[in-house]
Amino acid sequence: GQQLNQSPQSMFIQEGEDVSMNCTSSSIFNTWLWYKQDPGEGPVLLIALYKAGELTSNGRLTAQFGITRKDSFLNISASIPSDVGIYFCAGQLAGTASKLTFGTGTRLQVTL
Amino acid sequence: SQTIHQWPATLVQPVGSPLSLECTVEGTSNPNLYWYRQAAGRGLQLLFYSVGIGQISSEVPQNLSASRPQDRQFILSSKKLLLSDSGFYLCAWSGKVTYEQYFGPGTRLTVT
Numbered sequence: 001g002q003q004l005n006q007s008p009q010s011m012f013i014q015e016g017e018d019v020s021m022n023c024t025s026s027s028i029f030n031t032w033l034w035y036k037q038d039p040g041e042g043p044v045l046l047i048a049l050y051k052a053g054e055l056t057s058n059g060r061l062t063a064q065f066g067i068t069r070k071d072s073f074l075n076i077s078a079s080i081p082s083d084v085g086i087y088f089c090a091g092q093l094a095g096t097a098s099k100l101t102f103g104t105g106t107r108l109q110v111t112l
Numbered sequence: 113s114q115t116i117h118q119w120p121a122t123l124v125q126p127v128g129s130p131l132s133l134e135c136t137v138e139g140t141s142n143p144n145l146y147w148y149r150q151a152a153g154r155g156l157q158l159l160f161y162s163v164g165i166g167q168i169s170s171e172v173p174q175n176l177s178a179s180r181p182q183d184r185q186f187i188l189s190s191k192k193l194l195l196s197d198s199g200f201y202l203c204a205w206s207g208k209v210t211y212e213q214y215f216g217p218g219t220r221l222t223v224t
């Protein structure tokens with residue numbers, strides 16, 4: 001089935017650093033979503049994007065819907081220890097109403 | 113506001129035993145409902161989704177089944193569990209207009 005290529009797979013950063021991750025696909029998506037999952041819990045929606053080129057912020061998080069509609073980016077500024085977790089992108093593929101395609105996840109670890 | 117519940121939180125079952133996991137949503141009507149499975153350290157695999165009572169779409173052939181007996185209730189079942197059924201099972205809901213999915217707390221299933 002359709003896959004979203006999410007990178008990097010994992011990253012270690014120091015507290016206070018900025019973080020960038022992205023999702024790419026060969027297909028066009030109508031919606032991009034970013035989730036964070038803490039260990040043993042369900043994913044929590046961080047940001048939703050609905051228009052190509054859209055840039056949306058949620059506190060220290062900023063996400064963008066790529067102009068080509070085939071990619072999306074998430075940036076975290078001034079990381080803190082509670083940013084640790086797995087970040088998933090998800091997209092609604094054109095022509096597949098009701099379902100989302102999820103990326104493979106980026107595991108973020110923050111060192112003091 | 114809307115909330116989603118899953119139970120049990122954890123479950124240890126022997127191979128060959130039956131399974132029933134329940135998910136209920138509060139604060140919304142006629143939601144789309146989803147069952148996902150997540151293997152340790154892996155992404156989300158969509159198992160079933162439902163757009164209405166009695167309407168179930170299966171994404172992956174397996175020995176699991178799903179039912180939606182009421183508008184806000186979604187049940188995942190198996191007649192005989194396999195070792196490979198172990199994992200973290202997540203239920204999610206979405207509205208009919210946007211594609212944002214909201215996840216429950218999950219059920220950790222261990223088949224021994």
